[in-house]
Amino acid sequence: MLKQKKSIVGLDIGSSCIKAVELTREKYDYVITGYAQVDVANEAARQDAIAELMRAAKFRSKRVATAVSGKNVVFRYIGMPEMGEDKLVHAVKLEAEKYIPFDVNDVEIDAQKLAVATDAAGKTEMKVLLVAAKKTVVADHARMLTELGLQPVAVGVDGFALGNAWELGDLVHPGIQDPGRTVALIDIGATKASINILRDNVSCFAREVPMGGQDLTNAIARRLGLEPAAAESLKRDPGEQLAVVQEACGQTLEDLGNEVNLSFDFFENQFDGEVQEVWLTGGTALLPFLEESFEKIFEKRTKTWNPVEGLKVRSDSVDVEALNQLAPQLAVAIGLAASS
Numbered sequence: 001m002l003k004q005k006k007s008i009v010g011l012d013i014g015s016s017c018i019k020a021v022e023l024t025r026e027k028y029d030y031v032i033t034g035y036a037q038v039d040v041a042n043e044a045a046r047q048d049a050i051a052e053l054m055r056a057a058k059f060r061s062k063r064v065a066t067a068v069s070g071k072n073v074v075f076r077y078i079g080m081p082e083m084g085e086d087k088l089v090h091a092v093k094l095e096a097e098k099y100i101p102f103d104v105n106d107v108e109i110d111a112q113k114l115a116v117a118t119d120a121a122g123k124t125e126m127k128v129l130l131v132a133a134k135k136t137v138v139a140d141h142a143r144m145l146t147e148l149g150l151q152p153v154a155v156g157v158d159g160f161a162l163g164n165a166w167e168l169g170d171l172v173h174p175g176i177q178d179p180g181r182t183v184a185l186i187d188i189g190a191t192k193a194s195i196n197i198l199r200d201n202v203s204c205f206a207r208e209v210p211m212g213g214q215d216l217t218n219a220i221a222r223r224l225g226l227e228p229a230a231a232e233s234l235k236r237d238p239g240e241q242l243a244v245v246q247e248a249c250g251q252t253l254e255d256l257g258n259e260v261n262l263s264f265d266f267f268e269n270q271f272d273g274e275v276q277e278v279w280l281t282g283g284t285a286l287l288p289f290l291e292e293s294f295e296k297i298f299e300k301r302t303k304t305w306n307p308v309e310g311l312k313v314r315s316d317s318v319d320v321e322a323l324n325q326l327a328p329q330l331a332v333a334i335g336l337a338a339s340s
C-alpha cells in the first residue's frame with residue numbers, strides 16, 4: 001500500500017499579515033506544497049482575509065496549526081522537582097496558581113522541561129517553562145477557524161514555533177547547525193518580537209517583547225513628517241532614501257535591541273551559558289540594515305535566517321520567487337506546520 005502523505009497548513013495569523021505554508025511529509029522529505037500571505041489592515045478584517053487567503057491558496061489539506069499570542073498568553077519560569085515528561089503537565093497545573101495572573105480554571109496550561117540544575121547542597125531542580133493561555137482565547141480562535149471550514153489541529157505560541165522551524169532545518173539539512181551551540185531566534189513582526197533561545201537544539205527560554213515594525217513605521221512618520229501609509233511604503237522600499245530611513249529607525253532599534261539584551265542577560269544568569277549567535281526572522285527582518293544594526297547592539301554574530309533552506313518546494317503549486325523573497329517572514333508558519 002502507498003504510504004499516505006500527510007499535509008498540514010501552518011497558519012500564522014499575525015497582527016499585520018497572515019502567512020500560510022503547507023508542509024507535506026513525503027517519506028524522508030518535507031515539501032512545501034502551498035504558500036500564501038496577505039496583509040491585513042485591522043482585526044475586523046482578519047477572518048475574511050483568512051477565508052480569502054485559504055480560497056486563493058488551494059491547499060490540499062484543511063488541517064491547520066496556529067498560534068495565540070499577546071496579553072492573554074503568559075510565560076513563566078518555575079522550578080520543579082525532577083520528574084518525567086508524562087507527569088509534568090499535571091504537576092505544573094497543580095502549582096500554576098502561584099505563578100499566573102489568571103484563575104487556573106480559566107486557562108489552558110502547557111509546560112516544557114528545560115534543564116536540570118543542581119544546587120550547592122546537591123539538591124536537583126528541574127527548570128520548567130509554563131505557558132498559560134486564556135481558554136476563551138484558545139476556544140474563540142478554534143471556533144473562528146472551524147467556521148471557515150478548517151480543521152484546527154494544534155494551537156501553539158510563536159516562540160516555540162520558531163524552535164520547531166529551527167529543529168526542522170536541522171533535520172532536513174544536518175550539519176548546518178553545529179551541535180552544542182547556543183543560538184537566539186528572534187522573530188520581529190509588526191507589534192511584537194518573539195525570542196527563543198536554544199541550547200544544543202533544545203529550547204531554554206521564550207519571551208515576547210511588545211515592540212516591532214509598527215514602531216519603526218511610526219518613527220519614520222514622525223521624523224519625516226509623513227502619513228503612516230507613506231512611511232510604511234518608504235520603509236519597505238526606501239530606494240535612495242535608505243540612509244534617511246536607517247537614521248530614523250535608529251533609536252527604536254536601539255530600544256528593541258536593549259530589551260532583547262535583557263533577555264540574553266536573564267538566560268545567561270539562569271543557564272550559565274552565553275548566547276553565541278542570533279538569527280533574525282519576521283517581516284521586519286526584511287529591513288536591509290537590521291543585521292548590521294543589531295550586530296552592533298548585541299555584540300554577537302547576527303544573521304537573517306532563511307527557514308525555507310533545505311526544504312523541497314513543489315514549484316507547480318507554489319510561487320517560488322515570492323516564497324524565497326519573503327522567506328524570513330515565514331519561520332513561524334513553517335514551525336507551526338512542522339510541530340504537528
Ligand SMILES: Nc1ncnc2c1ncn2[C@@H]1O[C@H](COP(=O)(O)OP(=O)(O)OP(=O)(O)O)[C@@H](O)[C@H]1O
Pocket residue numbers: 013014015016017018188189190191192193212213214217232235236237282283284285286287288329
Ligand atoms: N520589505 C520590508 N522591509 C521592512 N519591513 C517590512 C518589509 N515587509 C514587511 N515589513 C514589516 O514587517 C512587519 C510584518 O511582519 P510579520 O508578518 O512578521 O508581522 P506579524 O506577524 O503580522 O506581526 P506580529 O507578529 O507582531 O503580530 C510589518 O511591520 C511590516 O511593516
Ligand SMILES: [Mg+2]
Pocket residue numbers: 012013014015158189190282332
Ligand atoms: Mg508574527
